[in-house]
Amino acid sequence: MIKVVCAADMDEPGRARLAAVSAAARIEYLEPAVVPELEDPELEVLIAGDLPRWAPRLRWLQAPTAGVERLVGRIPAGVVLTNARGVYAPAMAEYVMWAVLQAAQDAQARRRLQQAGRWPDDEKAALGRRLRGLTMVVAGYGGAGREVARLANAIGMRVVAIKARPEVTRYDGFLVAGTGDPEGVIPERILGVDRLVEAAGTADFLVLTMPATSRNRGMVGPEVLAALPTGAWVVNVGRGTALDQPALVEALRSGHLGGAVLDVFDPEPLSRRSPLWKLPNVVLTPHVSGADALGRTELAALICANLRHYMAGEPMLNLVDFGRGY
Numbered sequence: 433m434i435k436v437v438c439a440a441d442m443d444e445p446g447r448a449r450l451a452a453v454s455a456a457a458r459i460e461y462l463e464p465a466v467v468p469e470l471e472d473p474e475l476e477v478l479i480a481g482d483l484p485r486w487a488p489r490l491r492w493l494q495a496p497t498a499g500v501e502r503l504v505g506r507i508p509a510g511v512v513l514t515n516a517r518g519v520y521a522p523a524m525a526e527y528v529m530w531a532v533l534q535a536a537q538d539a540q541a542r543r544r545l546q547q548a549g550r551w552p553d554d555e556k557a558a559l560g561r562r563l564r565g566l567t568m569v570v571a572g573y574g575g576a577g578r579e580v581a582r583l584a585n586a587i588g589m590r591v592v593a594i595k596a597r598p599e600v601t602r603y604d605g606f607l608v609a610g611t612g613d614p615e616g617v618i619p620e621r622i623l624g625v626d627r628l629v630e631a632a633g634t635a636d637f638l639v640l641t642m643p644a645t646s647r648n649r650g651m652v653g654p655e656v657l658a659a660l661p662t663g664a665w666v667v668n669v670g671r672g673t674a675l676d677q678p679a680l681v682e683a684l685r686s687g688h689l690g691g692a693v694l695d696v697f698d699p700e701p702l703s704r705r706s707p708l709w710k711l712p713n714v715v716l717t718p719h720v721s722g723a724d725a726l727g728r729t730e731l732a733a734l735i736c737a738n739l740r741h742y743m744a745g746e747p748m749l750n751l752v753d754f755g756r757g758y
Contacts, residue, residue: 433457435489436739437472439464439480440496446732453739477742479735483507492742495752496731498575498722499671501644504757513752514738518575518606519730520722524641524669525579525611527721529587531667531693532568532637534715536561564588569635570619571628571652572642572670574758575605576722578613580639585618592631593619596647596756606734606749625651632659637667644671645757652676657683663690669721672698681707684714695721 436459442450450459457477462470470484478484479494483506490511495503498517507513534540537560545552552558568584570577573595581591593616601616616622623631628651632638638660642648652666653676660666666689668675677698683689691713697706700719708714734749741748752758 434476434743435460435472435474436477437462437470437475437479438735439467439478439482440494440731440735441728442732442735443728446728446735449732449736450739453736454743456743457739477739492748494735494738499643500752500758501671504752504754507754512748513754514748514750515752515758516606516731516734517750517758518608518612519734520727521575521579522608522611522730523724523727524576524721525583527695527717528580528639528667528669529583531715532563532584532639532665535637535665535691535693536563536566540712566590566636567592567634568637568639569594569631570639570641571625571631571674572640573616573619573622574603574641574643575607575612576669577639577641578603578607578616578618579611580641581613581618582611591619592634593622594625594628594631595622596625598622598624604749606737608730608733628652629655629659632656633661635660635664637665640666640668640670640674642670642674643758644673647757648674650674650676652680654679654682657689660689662688665690666692667694668692669695672696672700677706677708681711684711689713691715693717695719 434457436457438459439462467480467482467484471486473488475487476489477492478490481495481497492512495515498515498520500515503513542558567590569592570581571594573593584591601622603614607614651674657679680692693715695717696719708716738748
């Protein structure tokens, strides 16, 4: 028997699916807060966002999140780490398209008219901008970035992708069926991070879906923001560390950028003293872009698939490369 401890958010259908994976897996459930104090000599598989205090037989840790920056560097030798990239991609991509559509349709201006109970003197003042033909640069072309690209492409936008290894176009991580761009065929161009400034110069919308690593900290700073065309928008659903917040504030205040929609920050929660709260062309949300009612179902699908692979001695989905940090 293999002992599996699950501290992820699993509903009853998810637990039933996990129990049905193998009769050789003995599954126990814990609250996430208990994991750092856990001491278990039999534990072999842990589904949690943290490490136990002592588990000498631990061989595999499945994180329930896409970001694993808190775990990389702490994993004991001989333990495999997998993450949940791809699980939250559909919700994140729909959030991005909500952000892009409300920016293009100037939803804030229309809302102000409605709240004032006023019909505009010039109806052109409330006109929107068509997305078809505009360019979206997606920085970070993993599970979430590829689903963003699929939706943007479906609406007629041009897509340019930025990724650490542009020569690797195929995606081999977890995807919800029918989503994403597993073959990497949607973007007009897939460029390396070293060409981000060049790509930014073409962007009507710069969408960030990058993980938190030491290499991409502050990657979107003054040079990239200055390269964006006047009126461009920035949307960040990846990690707040990739975006230089003070530089963004300056670009917004100067009028160079059209605006920004931000779901992630550095640090989190966003300080109440941050000037971002009061800028009129900014929409802020509290790290919720990946949260929806289907997330638990899709997380359960990934966990079950990986447990089957583990029990069979097969390669698992979403293996984390410790050198790259994700």
